[in-house]
Amino acid sequence: MAEEIKLIKVTIDNITVDVPMGTSILQAARMIGGDVAPPAMCFYSKLKGSGGKCRTCLVEVSKGSNADPRPMPKLVASCRTNVMEGMEVKNITSERVTDARNGVVEFLLLNHPLDCPVCDQAGECHLQDLSYEHGKEGTRYEFKRRTFEKHDLGPYIQLHMTRCILCYRCVFVADQVTNKRVHGVLSRGDHSEIATHIEKALDNDFIGNVIDVCPVGALTDKTFRFKNRVWFTKPVDAHRDCPTCKGKVTLWQRGDEVLRVTGRKDQWGEVEDWICNTCRFEKKHINDWVIEGPTKISRHSVISQGHYLGMKKPTETFRAVHGGRDPKLLMDIHSISEVNRPGIDLSAIPGPATSDVFNAEKKK
Amino acid sequence: MGRKLLLDKAHIEGIRHFDVYRKNGGYSAVEKALKEMTPDAVTEEVKKSGLRGRGGAGFPAGMKWSFLAKPEGVPRYLVCNADESEPGTFKDRYLMEFLPHLLIEGLIVSSYALGSHRTYIYIRGEYAWIVDILEQAIEEARANNFLGNNILGTGFNCEIFVQRGAGAYICGEETALLESLEGKRGNPRIKPPFPAVKGLYDCPTVVNNVETLAAVVPIINFGGEEYAKIGVGKSTGTKLISACGNINKPGVYEIDMTISVEEFIYSDEYCGGIANGKKLKACIPGGSSVPILPANLLLKTAKGETRIMNYESLSDGGFATGSMMGSGGFIVLDEDQCVVRHTLTLARFYRHESCGQCSPCREGTGWMEKILHNLEYGKGKMSDIDLLWDIQRKIEGNTICPLGDAAAWPVAAAIRHFRDEFEWHVNNPVESQQRNYGLAHYADALEITV
Ligand SMILES: Cc1cc2nc3c(=O)[nH]c(=O)nc-3n(C[C@H](O)[C@H](O)[C@H](O)COP(=O)(O)O)c2cc1C
Ligand code: SF4
Ligand code: SF4
Ligand code: FES
Numbered sequence: 001m002a003e004e005i006k007l008i009k010v011t012i013d014n015i016t017v018d019v020p021m022g023t024s025i026l027q028a029a030r031m032i033g034g035d036v037a038p039p040a041m042c043f044y045s046k047l048k049g050s051g052g053k054c055r056t057c058l059v060e061v062s063k064g065s066n067a068d069p070r071p072m073p074k075l076v077a078s079c080r081t082n083v084m085e086g087m088e089v090k091n092i093t094s095e096r097v098t099d100a101r102n103g104v105v106e107f108l109l110l111n112h113p114l115d116c117p118v119c120d121q122a123g124e125c126h127l128q129d130l131s132y133e134h135g136k137e138g139t140r141y142e143f144k145r146r147t148f149e150k151h152d153l154g155p156y157i158q159l160h161m162t163r164c165i166l167c168y169r170c171v172f173v174a175d176q177v178t179n180k181r182v183h184g185v186l187s188r189g190d191h192s193e194i195a196t197h198i199e200k201a202l203d204n205d206f207i208g209n210v211i212d213v214c215p216v217g218a219l220t221d222k223t224f225r226f227k228n229r230v231w232f233t234k235p236v237d238a239h240r241d242c243p244t245c246k247g248k249v250t251l252w253q254r255g256d257e258v259l260r261v262t263g264r265k266d267q268w269g270e271v272e273d274w275i276c277n278t279c280r281f282e283k284k285h286i287n288d289w290v291i292e293g294p295t296k297i298s299r300h301s302v303i304s305q306g307h308y309l310g311m312k313k314p315t316e317t318f319r320a321v322h323g324g325r326d327p328k329l330l331m332d333i334h335s336i337s338e339v340n341r342p343g344i345d346l347s348a349i350p351g352p353a354t355s356d357v358f359n360a361e362k363k364k
Numbered sequence: 365m366g367r368k369l370l371l372d373k374a375h376i377e378g379i380r381h382f383d384v385y386r387k388n389g390g391y392s393a394v395e396k397a398l399k400e401m402t403p404d405a406v407t408e409e410v411k412k413s414g415l416r417g418r419g420g421a422g423f424p425a426g427m428k429w430s431f432l433a434k435p436e437g438v439p440r441y442l443v444c445n446a447d448e449s450e451p452g453t454f455k456d457r458y459l460m461e462f463l464p465h466l467l468i469e470g471l472i473v474s475s476y477a478l479g480s481h482r483t484y485i486y487i488r489g490e491y492a493w494i495v496d497i498l499e500q501a502i503e504e505a506r507a508n509n510f511l512g513n514n515i516l517g518t519g520f521n522c523e524i525f526v527q528r529g530a531g532a533y534i535c536g537e538e539t540a541l542l543e544s545l546e547g548k549r550g551n552p553r554i555k556p557p558f559p560a561v562k563g564l565y566d567c568p569t570v571v572n573n574v575e576t577l578a579a580v581v582p583i584i585n586f587g588g589e590e591y592a593k594i595g596v597g598k599s600t601g602t603k604l605i606s607a608c609g610n611i612n613k614p615g616v617y618e619i620d621m622t623i624s625v626e627e628f629i630y631s632d633e634y635c636g637g638i639a640n641g642k643k644l645k646a647c648i649p650g651g652s653s654v655p656i657l658p659a660n661l662l663l664k665t666a667k668g669e670t671r672i673m674n675y676e677s678l679s680d681g682g683f684a685t686g687s688m689m690g691s692g693g694f695i696v697l698d699e700d701q702c703v704v705r706h707t708l709t710l711a712r713f714y715r716h717e718s719c720g721q722c723s724p725c726r727e728g729t730g731w732m733e734k735i736l737h738n739l740e741y742g743k744g745k746m747s748d749i750d751l752l753w754d755i756q757r758k759i760e761g762n763t764i765c766p767l768g769d770a771a772a773w774p775v776a777a778a779i780r781h782f783r784d785e786f787e788w789h790v791n792n793p794v795e796s797q798q799r800n801y802g803l804a805h806y807a808d809a810l811e812i813t814v
Contacts, residue, residue: 051554052554052722052764053721053722053723053764054722054723055722055723055724055762055763056723058762074761074762075761075762077554077764080554099758100758100762103724103758103759103762104723104724104758104762106758107723107724107726107727107728107758108723108727110727110731111727140751141731143731143734165723166720166721166723166726168721184549185549185720187720188532188534188717188718188719188720189715189716189717189718189719189720189726189729189730190715190718190720190726190727190729190730191720192719192720192726
C-alpha cells in the first residue's frame with residue numbers, strides 16, 4: 001500500500017502553501033511561482049545531488065519550524081534545504097537575501113567574458129536572465145578576466161570554458177544519464193575547469209544532454225554553431241519513433257530548415273525527457289519528424305519576440321510584461337563588446353555569422 | 365608550571381617505539397576501556413571531561429560522539445583528521461612524530477566507544493615521513509594484539525589505516541576529507557546530512573582531530589571529572605599551541621588554559637618574548653583563519669580584563685574586539701611586519717586553496733587577493749578598502765563550507781583594526797614600498813568603543 005504523503009505548511013514571502021514532507025524550499029517556492037521562486041543556476045530537479053553550489057537561491061529562514069521556531073542564523077541554499085512544518089521563509093521580502101544575491105550575481109559575472117553577442121546561448125541563457133533581474137549596473141572588477149586553454153570535446157559539443165559557472169550539472173548528467181563519464185572538473189579554486197583529462201571526445205549516446213542542462217553558453221551544440229540567433233528561430237514540438245530515447249523534442253526552425261534539436265523544456269528551463277545524440281545531432285531534416293505544433297514559450301523570454309510567421313507581435317512594453325518592473329541592465333554589452341554591431345541583421349547573413357562579418361561592418 | 369597530559373613523555377628516549385611507550389605506562393587506557401568499561405561508559409567519560417574538539421571549531425567531543433547514529437547492521441567509522449594544513453598550525457605533526465603510540469592508543473579507545481572496526485587516519489600528503497612512523501606504530505600495536513582481531517581477548521576487532529592526502533588544505537574540512545578518503549575529488553559536501561548520520565561511504569561517521577583523539581587517553585586514565593578540573597570554564601584539559609613568528613622560542617607548547625596571553629608570549633617557559641628585542645605589534649592567536657588582533661586587544665580584552673589562553677577569553681568581545689582559539693596556531697607579528705602584506709599572503713593562500721565549488725568563495729577569494737596585491741604594491745585606491753570590506757562581507761556566511769568564512773575573517777579583521785595602515789599605503793604609494801608602517805599606536809591602550 002502506498003503510504004499517505006504527509007502535507008506540511010510552509011510560508012514563503014507571506015504566502016502559505018501545503019507541500020509534501022521532504023520538499024525543498026525551492027520546490028515549494030516554485031509551487032507558488034512568480035517572483036517568490038528563487039533563481040537557481042545549479043540545481044536541476046532531475047539530477048541527483050545537484051544544487052548547493054551557485055548560491056543564487058539563498059533565502060532567509062525567519063522561523064525554523066513550529067517545533068523549533070528559532071530563525072536560522074545564516075542564509076540557506078533553498079534548493080538543498082527541506083521545509084519543516086510551520087517554517088517561514090523570506091525570499092524577495094528579505095533585504096539580506098537581496099544583498100547576498102546581488103553579491104552572488106556579481107561573483108558569477110566577475111570573470112565572465114560577456115561575449116553574449118557571439119554566444120549561441122544568448123537569448124536562452126540563465127546567467128543573462130539572472131543579471132537582468134538581480135544584477136547591478138556595471139562591475140567593480142578591474143582586472144583581467146581569466147582565460148583557459150582550449151579543449152576539444154569532439155565533433156558535437158563545443159566547450160567555452162570562460163563562460164562556465166561550474167554548476168556541475170554536466171558532470172551529473174555524464175554520471176547519471178550516461179554512466180560513462182569522461183569529463184569532469186579539473187584543478188581547483190578559480191582555475192577549476194571542465195575538461196577531459198586527456199583530450200578526448202564526449203561520445204556517449206546521451207552525452208548531448210549536457211548542452212541542454214548547461215545554464216550558460218559553456219557547452220553548446222557544434223552542429224548549430226553560429227547558424228542563427230535563437231530568437232530568429234521558431235521552436236516547434238515534434239517527435240519520432242526512436243529506438244534509443246522517447247524521441248520527444250523541440251525543433252528550432254528557420255522556414256522549413258531544422259537548425260537545432262533540443263529536449264523539451266519546462267518553465268524552469270529543465271528538460272522533460274533526456275534525448276539521444278541521434279535525435280539531437282543527426283535528424284536535421286523536417287521529414288525525420290512528426291510535428292505536433294508550436295512550443296509554448298514564456299513571454300518573458302526573448303525567444304517570444306521571435307518572428308513567428310503569421311503571428312502578431314506583442315504590443316505591450318517590456319515593462320508591462322514584467323509587471324511594472326524595469327529590468328535592470330547589468331551593463332550595456334553593446335558599449336563594451338568590440339564585436340557587437342547592432343546594425344547587423346543576422347538573419348540577413350546567408351551562412352553562419354563569423355568574425356569576418358563583424359570586422360567588415362566595423363571597417364565601414 | 366602547567367600540567368602536561370599529552371607531551372609529558374615526549375622527551376623519553378625511544379618513546380616512538382612500542383616497548384618504551386608500554387614500559388612508561390602506555391596502552392593502559394586501552395586495557396582499562398576494553399576490559400573494564402562499556403563503549404557507552406567511555407563516551408560518558410569523554411562527555412564529563414568537557415573535551416572540546418581541537419581541530420578548530422571547538423565542538424564538544426562527547427556530544428559529537430553521542431550524536432552518532434547507530435542503525436542495525438550498518439558499519440560505523442571513526443576518522444582521525446590529521447590533514448593539519450592551516451598556516452601556523454603544526455601541533456598534530458609534533459604529536460604524531462614524537463608520540464605516535466599516544467594517537468594509536470587514543471584511536472583504539474575511541475573506536476571501541478564508537479563501534480568503529482575500521483578506523484582511518486587521513487594525513488596531509490606533505491607529512492610523508494610521519495606516515496612511516498604511524499604505520500610502524502600500527503604494526504607494533506598489531507604485533508602486540510592491541511590491534512587486529514580479538515584485541516586483548518576482549519572480542520573487539522579494530523584495524524587502523526593511514527591515508528595520505530594530496531596537498532589540499534580543503535581536504536581538512538571534514539566532509540571534503542571523507543570525499544577524498546572515498547577516492548573522489550575533495551569537494552566539501554552540502555550539509556545536512558551531517559557525517560554523524562551519513563559520513564564515510566554513507567555510513568555514520570565521527571571525524572575528530574588528532575589532538576582531540578589523543579586527549580581521550582588521559583581522560584580514560586584519570587577519569588573525565590579529573591580532566592575537567594584542569595583549565596577553566598568550558599576550556600577543560602590542556603591544549604597544544606604551536607607558536608611561530610617573531611618570538612624567541614617558536615615551537616609546540618602544552619598549556620593548561622588558565623595562563624594569560626602575556627605570560628605565554630613573554631615567559632621563558634613558553635615563547636620567551638619577542639625576538640631581537642622588538643615590540644609586539646599583532647598576533648593571530650588560533651591559526652590563519654581567525655581574526656588578527658593588535659597588541660593592545662591581544663593582551664587585554666575590550667573590558668580591560670587580562671586575556672587568557674582559552675576558548676572563552678580569546679573570543680571575548682566577538683569579532684569586534686576578540687578573536688578565536690581556533691586550531692591553536694599562534695602567529696606573532698613584531699613591529700617590523702606589514703599588516704597589508706601579511707593579509708595579502710593569507711588571501712593568496714585561501715585563493716589557492718578554495719575548492720572552487722561555490723561562487724562567492726571561488727570568485728571572491730581571487731578578487732580580494734588582486735586588490736590586496738594592488739594595495740601592497742602602491743597601486744591601491746582609497747575605495748579599494750571599502751570594496752574589500754564589501755567583498756569579504758558577501759563571502760562570509762554565504763558559502764558551502766567554512767573556508768569561505770576563513771578567507772573573509774582575516775581580511776575583515778585586518779581592515780577593522782589596521783585601517784590606518786591600509787590608508788597609509790594608499791596615500792604613500794612610494795614610501796610604502798621603502799619602509800613599513802611600523803608599530804604605530806597598536807600597542808597603546810586605545811579607547812575602545814564597542
Ligand atoms: C577549510 C578547513 C580546513 C580544516 N582543516 C582541518 C585540519 O587540518 N585538521 C582538523 O583537525 N580539522 C580541520 N578542520 C575542521 C574539521 O572540519 C572538523 O571540524 C574537525 O576535524 C573536527 O574535529 P574536532 O571536533 O576534533 O575538532 C578544517 C575545517 C575547514 C573548514
Ligand atoms: S559547462 Fe555548463 S553545465 Fe558544465 S559546469 Fe560549466 S556551466 Fe555547468
Ligand atoms: S567555501 Fe570555498 S572551499 Fe568551501 S565549498 Fe565553497 S568554494 Fe569550496
Ligand atoms: S540553485 Fe541552489 S545553490 Fe545553486
